[in-house]
Amino acid sequence: MPDHIPDLGRTVMVVPTFNEAENIAWIVGRLRLAQPALDVLVVDDGSPDGTGRIADEMSAEDPQVHVLHRTAKGGLGAAYLAGFDWAITQGYDVIGEMDADGSHQPEQLHRLLNGLADADLVIGSRWIPGGSVVNWPWQREALSRGGNLYVRILLGISVRDATAGYRLFRRTTLEKIRLQEVKSTGYVFQTDMVTRTLRGGMTVREVPIEFVERVRGESKMSGQVAIESLKRITAWGLRERWHKVRARLRR
Template sequence: MAKTVVVIPTYNEIRSISAVTERVLRTVASADVLIVDDNSPDGTGDLADTMAESDPRIHVLHRSEKNGLGAAYAAGFRWALDRDFDYIVEMDADGSHQPEELPRLIALLDGGADMAIGTRWIPGGVIKNWPAYRKLISRAGTAYARILLQSKLHDLTSGYRGFRADSLRLIDFGTVNSQGYCFQIELAWLFERSGGRIGEFPITFVEREEGVSKMSTGIVVEALTKVTGWGLASAFGRAPERLSLPAAGATSR
């Protein structure tokens, strides 16, 4: 059985992290969980330490400050790669992503996908508790990124995804400098441009009931600016270097 770790970044998620972690471990008992805490002032990191003391499958990586989702994931990925996990999964801490859907993600990696993405915008995908304007903004942003980047992926900003470690190991995270949700776009586009095998599966996305959303104007501006720059660079033949992934051809499910 593949050795799997679920990386969960946290910042002020004390009201949700325990329940999310319990659901992950109940769904995939063989998995580990790595909580990457950015020095949360609400005590999330201390709670995570207490959880880790009672369960050897739970690990905690403390970072000194909050400096972006991308940096938190990059740190978590390096930690996992150093410990020879086979599959590395990322998931939000707020309960938006359903841990009960993990087996479908893992099945895509078992089937040979380099990356598996939980997608809201394909048949079977569901969004709960989002007002119409949030759906419109998300769909418009996704459409813009797909057009500019000439991407066939349906949910470039999804934060529910997993990777085969041998593919993720090829990335120089020093060159992936996006923060916020733009990190998700950059990583997915890098895999797609490199001919990676990418599997998509529909998910149920539930708006958080606890805590405060980390979405901000700065995150949106970063995504629009970088996507526009990447799209123009690609159009003029100056796109970033590709990865040398094990095989070519993307698959979607």
């Protein structure tokens, strides 16, 4: 790990959970060991397997671990929006995202922290030189690569992994995006946030990570979920293009 990480201010990693009892203590422990100065916010969507209780126990033992309980499973984006709102209210300068299943390695978080030194949003990317995935079947890799290519073409952005969920935002970035206007709740949320950041004239940087497929618990991602996300992106992209055409016609 590099000796120097830029002073970015108070930082919190938001970790959404639903039925991650097998993983939550393991991943939070790794995160606290890899970056002891950072805080952690676990956002639990009413997991019936006791994930929230385990998170509460960790919080009781470690003042840098916080828990936000939601009463129902409302989707990935909704969980992140709740976590972001909490973090902004608490005065954090940098607000991050990561999965609870170990696919985003805390030991590589320093790459994102360094990348944020000259960016407004930094993404841990699988699809730039140096990035990789571990234990993925070729069909899933093809779906992710193809989906991201489709996003780049449809939305006219250059980010190669717009669907990635390992990220760091500056607080000022989230404030400029105006979170109250973000309506995406599912996996399309990630692409929505990238596009809003770019449309706001801010800088998005990608750094390479090694993405590791979960080994414990049940994945929330499936081909059906991915296809549904692409459908939403298609509708969103076409609507945005239509608005641009109408604006030009009015001139």
